[in-house]
Amino acid sequence: MQSFQFRRAMDALSASAAGAKPGTRFVAGGTTLLDLMKLNVERPEQVIDINRLPLDTVAPLADGGLKIGATVRNSDLANHPIVQRDYAVLSQALLAGASGQLRNMATTGGNLLQRTRCMYFRDTATPCNKREPGTGCSAIGGANRTLAILGTSEHCIATNPSDMNVAMAALEATIHVQGINGERSIPIADFHLLPGSTPNLETVLEPGDLITHVTLPPPVPGSRSLYLKLRDRASYEFALASAAVVVSVEGGRVARARIALGGVGTKPWRSTQAEALLAGAPIGEPAFRRAADAALRDAKPQSQNGFKVELARRCLVYALKEATQ
Numbered sequence: 525m526q527s528f529q530f531r532r533a534m535d536a537l538s539a540s541a542a543g544a545k546p547g548t549r550f551v552a553g554g555t556t557l558l559d560l561m562k563l564n565v566e567r568p569e570q571v572i573d574i575n576r577l578p579l580d581t582v583a584p585l586a587d588g589g590l591k592i593g594a595t596v597r598n599s600d601l602a603n604h605p606i607v608q609r610d611y612a613v614l615s616q617a618l619l620a621g622a623s624g625q626l627r628n629m630a631t632t633g634g635n636l637l638q639r640t641r642c643m644y645f646r647d648t649a650t651p652c653n654k655r656e657p658g659t660g661c662s663a664i665g666g667a668n669r670t671l672a673i674l675g676t677s678e679h680c681i682a683t684n685p686s687d688m689n690v691a692m693a694a695l696e697a698t699i700h701v702q703g704i705n706g707e708r709s710i711p712i713a714d715f716h717l718l719p720g721s722t723p724n725l726e727t728v729l730e731p732g733d734l735i736t737h738v739t740l741p742p743p744v745p746g747s748r749s750l751y752l753k754l755r756d757r758a759s760y761e762f763a764l765a766s767a768a769v770v771v772s773v774e775g776g777r778v779a780r781a782r783i784a785l786g787g788v789g790t791k792p793w794r795s796t797q798a799e800a801l802l803a804g805a806p807i808g809e810p811a812f813r814r815a816a817d818a819a820l821r822d823a824k825p826q827s828q829n830g831f832k833v834e835l836a837r838r839c840l841v842y843a844l845k846e847a848t849q
């Protein structure tokens with residue numbers, strides 16, 4: 525690990541100004557950044573600790589929604605009574621991730637920005653377009669069993685690994701940022717970028733942008749939500765496929781559905797096609813299966829991950845069944 529300067533941020537605006545300097549990274553829980561620094565994948569010259577900023581609270585909003593500070597720990601968020609009552613899908617997604625110790629450190633902002641677990645990205649001895657643009661993608665034609673089938677490009681097929689992001693996508697979260705030119709708000713659907721020909725660019729954040737908080741809209745009355753994660757072992761493992769669903773049912777029909785998939789997309793994968801097919805449909809396996817087919821219609825499997833297409837379909841069907849029972 526190379527040497528670097530370490531500074532503590534005193535307020536969001538000055539943190540943003542300092543963060544705009546090339547070679548600078550913010551650190552929150554450090555569970556992604558320090559890992560990657562030890563592997564020499566991240567080599568910042570300056571690291572700014574944001575843990576003393578007053579961004580660590582969860583508070584109800586006047587419109588019935590929820591404000592979540594960027595440094596709220598994943599464990600505190602998962603166990604917050606309002607989250608458990610009104611946003612169960614978020615609590616379940618957080619608790620399905622990592623381990624108790626990691627969740628005690630990991631933060632909301634850091635989780636939004638966690639990097640892919642593609643093994644070649646983490647191994648500086650191998651070509652990787654995300655780590656070193658223009659070097660090639662070792663995963664295409666290599667070990668790609670855990671990687672993405674939706675939103676891929678010929679330059680990168682890395683999966684967004686976060687469980688929390690999938691729930692945030694289904695909840696239609698908004699991410700609030702302090703930048704050097706002021707504050708702005710970004711819907712989560714527009715926050716993460718598809719890899720295209722620039723997989724090194726993962727979000728719309730610009731140099732110096734500090735995530736200050738995330739807001740959730742008010743819960744839809746009568747809706748139920750659920751996160752289902754399928755993985756190789758029961759804990760301490762990333763999703764092969766996951767589904768976050770937020771559904772309301774009236775008179776045996778789906779009144780409204782919000783659907784996002786994890787473990788299969790290069791970004792948290794909201795499926796508006798599945799949502800449109802579900803709206804007004806009678807609850808039950810045939811409609812859920814049609815929605816799942818639509819959600820996976822554009823899947824492009826690689827040499828080792830074709831199984832994910834059916835796995836993700838079944839994951840979504842099962843999650844919808846459970847949430848509408």
Ligand SMILES: Cc1cc2nc3c(=O)[nH]c(=O)nc-3n(C[C@H](O)[C@H](O)[C@H](O)COP(=O)(O)OP(=O)(O)OC[C@H]3O[C@@H](n4cnc5c(N)ncnc54)[C@H](O)[C@@H]3O)c2cc1C
Nearest residue numbers: 552553554555556557621622630631633634635686687735
């Ligand atoms: C062994 C292991 C298992 C794991 N398993 C899972 C799992 O099953 N599911 C899952 O979802 N995750 C899993 N994770 C990932 C974990 O959830 C993330 O590492 C964590 O959420 C990152 O949060 P952090 O606060 O530690 O981020 P940090 O490491 O502090 O930061 C991550 C990145 O975000 C930037 N950043 C942080 N905060 C801000 C901010 N407010 N504004 C702008 N930039 C910011 C940093 O500069 C850095 O680039 C696992 C991690 C490990 C090490």
Ligand code: SF4
Nearest residue numbers: 642652653661680681
């Ligand atoms: S999939 Fe993306 S992260 Fe993995 S080797 Fe290819 S370019 Fe790198």
